[in-house]
Amino acid sequence: MSVRHxxxxxxxxxxxxxxxxxxxxxxxxRREGLAAAWIxxxxxxxxxxxxxxxxxxxxxxxxxxxxxxxxEAANLLEELEGVFAAYGRDGRGRTRHYIHDEAEAAHYxxxxxxxxxxxxxxxxxxxxxxxGLHGAVVTERxxxxxxxxxxxxxxxxxxxxxxxxxxxxxxxxxxxxxxxxDTILRRMPDYVRVICPQFTETDVNFQRVPTVxxxxxxxxxxxPTPDESMVVIRFKSPRGIDFxxxxxxxxxxxxxxxxxxxxxxxxxxxxxxxxxxPMVLQLVDRSxxxx
Numbered sequence: 001m002s003v004r005h006x007x008x009x010x011x012x013x014x015x016x017x018x019x020x021x022x023x024x025x026x027x028x029x030r031r032e033g034l035a036a037a038w039i040x041x042x043x044x045x046x047x048x049x050x051x052x053x054x055x056x057x058x059x060x061x062x063x064x065x066x067x068x069x070x071x072e073a074a075n076l077l078e079e080l081e082g083v084f085a086a087y088g089r090d091g092r093g094r095t096r097h098y099i100h101d102e103a104e105a106a107h108y109x110x111x112x113x114x115x116x117x118x119x120x121x122x123x124x125x126x127x128x129x130x131x132g133l134h135g136a137v138v139t140e141r142x143x144x145x146x147x148x149x150x151x152x153x154x155x156x157x158x159x160x161x162x163x164x165x166x167x168x169x170x171x172x173x174x175x176x177x178x179x180x181x182d183t184i185l186r187r188m189p190d191y192v193r194v195i196c197p198q199f200t201e202t203d204v205n206f207q208r209v210p211t212v213x214x215x216x217x218x219x220x221x222x223x224p225t226p227d228e229s230m231v232v233i234r235f236k237s238p239r240g241i242d243f244x245x246x247x248x249x250x251x252x253x254x255x256x257x258x259x260x261x262x263x264x265x266x267x268x269x270x271x272x273x274x275x276x277x278p279m280v281l282q283l284v285d286r287s288x289x290x291x
Contacts, residue, residue, distance in 0.1 A: 013070070
């Protein structure tokens with residue numbers, strides 16, 4: 001953790017909705033006039049698309065059918081921790097961009113499935129924002145969680161997470177349902193060992209729970225809408241959280257536990273604005289006073 005150069009980390013698995021949370025933070029930063037350095041978790045994958053296919057084939061040939069982007073071996077986690085540490089120390093670091101599709105390929109001038117060159121963060125940023133798979137990961141080799149000043153988990157219930165991933169990968173990436181199912185099965189051991197434990201490290205978790213039947217996510221024709229969902233917001237420490245204010249500001253919300261509030265899914269952006277804005281401003285104010 002760093003007083004002078006704060007780090008905000010949003011973590012969640014593929015298809016969980018971390019990109020939506022990123023957009024909310026973009027609004028907060030723009031409104032409050034804050035300059036952020038950005039890291040997309042995909043930037044710290046170890047392999048590009050072609051290399052990953054080869055690495056998966058080699059792993060499967062050796063008997064490992066669970067080699068995935070969720071695990072340590074497929075990512076540059078030590079390098080990512082080094083960037084977190086460097087930014088917390090002096091506000092410096094570097095990142096790159098993973099090019100997902102043809103639209104991004106046209107923008108960056110490089111093939112889809114490859115990386116852009118490494119680039120240094122801009123000078124004079126107010127904070128670092130990470131969004132990806134491993135923002136609060138703790139293993140025998142790395143401890144990302146200790147570097148982040150504010151850690152946020154985005155955790156839909158598992159069937160909803162799968163529905164979101166299936167629909168995204170089919171529509172945006174052209175994958176078949178069977179191919180997405182294979183990916184889910186391959187990732188499951190790393191999901192259990194690497195992804196899930198992060199949500200005990202996070203300061204705030206947002207978990208969307210559908211109020212419609214999602215019992216078979218592999219045949220679902222639609223993603224449940226926000227109006228068909230509730231969101232459970234869990235605070236690691238409820239100290240300093242004004243639950244009375246939140247429930248008064250968010251219609252039809254209620255407390256389910258001493259550290260949890262439940263809100264209608266359509267109120268997620270409002271809730272994040274109410275909860276995250278003061279947390280961000282507190283980090284920035286502390287940073288500016290320390291400098």
